[in-house]
Amino acid sequence: MSEANKGQKDFWSGKGGDLWVQRQNVMDIMLKPLGEAALQKLELSEDANVLDIGCGCGNTTLSIAGKIKPRGRVTGLDISEPMLQRATESALELSLDNISFQCVDVQTEDIGSDTFSAAFSRFGVMFFEDSVAAFRNINKSLLPGSPLSFVCWQSPIQNPWQSLFVQEVKKFIDLPAPPPRSPGPFAFMESNYVNSILENSNFESIEIEGHEAEVNMFSGRSLADSVKDYMAINPVVSEMLKDSSNEVKQEIIKSTMEVFSPYYSDKGLIFPGAAWLVTAKKEANA
Numbered sequence: 001m002s003e004a005n006k007g008q009k010d011f012w013s014g015k016g017g018d019l020w021v022q023r024q025n026v027m028d029i030m031l032k033p034l035g036e037a038a039l040q041k042l043e044l045s046e047d048a049n050v051l052d053i054g055c056g057c058g059n060t061t062l063s064i065a066g067k068i069k070p071r072g073r074v075t076g077l078d079i080s081e082p083m084l085q086r087a088t089e090s091a092l093e094l095s096l097d098n099i100s101f102q103c104v105d106v107q108t109e110d111i112g113s114d115t116f117s118a119a120f121s122r123f124g125v126m127f128f129e130d131s132v133a134a135f136r137n138i139n140k141s142l143l144p145g146s147p148l149s150f151v152c153w154q155s156p157i158q159n160p161w162q163s164l165f166v167q168e169v170k171k172f173i174d175l176p177a178p179p180p181r182s183p184g185p186f187a188f189m190e191s192n193y194v195n196s197i198l199e200n201s202n203f204e205s206i207e208i209e210g211h212e213a214e215v216n217m218f219s220g221r222s223l224a225d226s227v228k229d230y231m232a233i234n235p236v237v238s239e240m241l242k243d244s245s246n247e248v249k250q251e252i253i254k255s256t257m258e259v260f261s262p263y264y265s266d267k268g269l270i271f272p273g274a275a276w277l278v279t280a281k282k283e284a285n286a
């Protein structure tokens with residue numbers, strides 16, 4: 001049997017994860033406002049024990065640790081060794097000792113039972129091969145009645161940085177459509193699908209709210225560098241282009257720069273964007 005989530009592990013612990021570490025600041029500028037909107041949905045007590053799912057380089061984990069120190073604790077889980085290493089270094093730099101990071105697959109590994117008083121994720125829950133198994137595991141790790149809050153992307157149509165890019169790629173390569181709902185940034189674009197995953201994982205009081213916001217990508221980078229970064233930092237895009245020649249990649253860069261240029265200014269790329277803010281609770285009598 002093949003190893004679960006192998007493609008994601010290869011990406012996030014390989015070149016993709018390395019690039020996320022190198023571009024951590026610009027990725028945090030892009031994702032921070034959306035993560036904060038999801039974090040505001042969690043009322044964290046001062047002795048909370050919080051789980052941060054797919055915490056990456058740890059920006060949200062550190063922010064939660066700062067909010068609930070000294071009594072509250074937070075654990076960041078991820079499959080990316082380079083991103084977790086960055087997260088650990090940042091916690092040391094900030095002298096935060098109420099925080100820990102572990103390299104685990106949230107879908108397949110033991111992450112505890114009746115342990116956490118809240119679970120959170122900023123775009124870290126759309127990459128599981130078996131989302132119900134992952135959310136059952138998350139559910140099991142929570143104390144009865146505890147809240148879950150996460151943010152994930154709505155469809156590419158509402159996030160033109162993806163739809164415009166795919167439209168350009170299709171001019172140069174014959175792209176088979178990826179199976180719907182397969183792991184990737186847009187796996188949770190259908191709110192009824194997200195709802196069914198949570199229901200099947202024993203969550204209740206499920207609420208899914210649309211949230212529109214400007215998305216500032218690759219702030220401070222040139223237009224050409226932003227397009228090149230985008231092609232390498234998104235696991236689905238990187239997979240689409242893996243067999244393309246350098247010539248084809250250059251054509252795609254040129255063509256994408258043209259369609260992205262109306263969105264580019266000295267602040268970087270600014271696109272309209274739309275995410276789902278999802279909240280739920282573990283059953284009180286579980």
Ligand SMILES: C[S@@+](CC[C@H](N)C(=O)[O-])C[C@H]1O[C@@H](n2cnc3c(N)ncnc32)[C@H](O)[C@@H]1O
Nearest residue numbers: 012054055056078079080105106122123124127
């Ligand atoms: C889009 S990044 C978001 C990272 C971080 N939450 C942030 O907002 O900067 C998705 C994260 O999910 C992690 N991830 C993917 N599959 C995972 C799994 N099965 N278990 C734990 N983490 C996973 C990746 O390694 C990556 O760090």
